[in-house]
Amino acid sequence: MARMCMYRFCGLIALAVILGSTTIAVGQTAHTKKVFMITDMEGVDGIFNSELQCNPFQSPRFEESRKLLTGEINAAVDGLMEGGATEVVVWDGHDASRTLSTLDIHPKARLLMGSPVSSTLELNSSYSALVFIGQHAMAGAEKGVLAHSYSSDGVQNIWVNNKTVGEIGARVMLAGTFGIPVVMLSGDAAACKEIHELVSQAECAEVKWGVSRTATFSLSHPAACSLIREKARRAMERLAEFKPYVLSGPVEVKVQFTTKATPDIQPRAGIEQLDERTWVFRGKDIIEAWLKYSSF
Numbered sequence: 001m002a003r004m005c006m007y008r009f010c011g012l013i014a015l016a017v018i019l020g021s022t023t024i025a026v027g028q029t030a031h032t033k034k035v036f037m038i039t040d041m042e043g044v045d046g047i048f049n050s051e052l053q054c055n056p057f058q059s060p061r062f063e064e065s066r067k068l069l070t071g072e073i074n075a076a077v078d079g080l081m082e083g084g085a086t087e088v089v090v091w092d093g094h095d096a097s098r099t100l101s102t103l104d105i106h107p108k109a110r111l112l113m114g115s116p117v118s119s120t121l122e123l124n125s126s127y128s129a130l131v132f133i134g135q136h137a138m139a140g141a142e143k144g145v146l147a148h149s150y151s152s153d154g155v156q157n158i159w160v161n162n163k164t165v166g167e168i169g170a171r172v173m174l175a176g177t178f179g180i181p182v183v184m185l186s187g188d189a190a191a192c193k194e195i196h197e198l199v200s201q202a203e204c205a206e207v208k209w210g211v212s213r214t215a216t217f218s219l220s221h222p223a224a225c226s227l228i229r230e231k232a233r234r235a236m237e238r239l240a241e242f243k244p245y246v247l248s249g250p251v252e253v254k255v256q257f258t259t260k261a262t263p264d265i266q267p268r269a270g271i272e273q274l275d276e277r278t279w280v281f282r283g284k285d286i287i288e289a290w291l292k293y294s295s296f
């Protein structure tokens, strides 16, 4: 009798386990985890010189750089998929979006290439996470390898509500307005420092350590790729811990141009010139303010 009850009890537990796992399985298939990947070249392992390596189809070592970037992207796609991503969209974010090729991009990724794309990078709230690969730090960052903010020699400083930002900051804030958390970055140590100031728990693959703006200690390409794969997998496994970066409005974007730049900006509602080199762009949120200045 006692034994029979035990069997029944076990049966009930087994049934509960089966029902439970069925529910989880249904939940997982219903919930896709789509990841948007912003790619750039200056933060990739082995890259230290723009003229030599980064100008599409002009730099003598461009083809090598393209391969290094592609290797890092594909390692990240592997890691993201291992960590639970169901879809990865890779945006070719370096210099006018003409670097990557469908010949050698990860077969499970979808490539967004060419320009123009929407000023908000074709992002929407269907994405579960955003990651950066090959990312450099903002203009003026200490020991930031090839550090710049959007324009290589046009922008000195950008502030959003008095916080200094570069491409990382602006895009973390952009993603936040769509409810997308930024979970991972690969790049040099200065870029990792920058993401951690905004998203302290972000996974970061440091693939090189700047000595100056144009010199660096770098991991080998295979070592960089395995680190990136590992960090990408961890980031997806930890996805539930992340929250989108929310910037409550109104927002003020202040841009100080370099002496070399001659920005063609007409003052109008929400746009004001503060001094010879500095302009301010105001809006109800980051998107409205930023788009008065530039696309993301």
Ligand SMILES: [Zn+2]
Binding pocket: 040, 042, 136, 150, 167
């Ligand atoms: Zn860039």
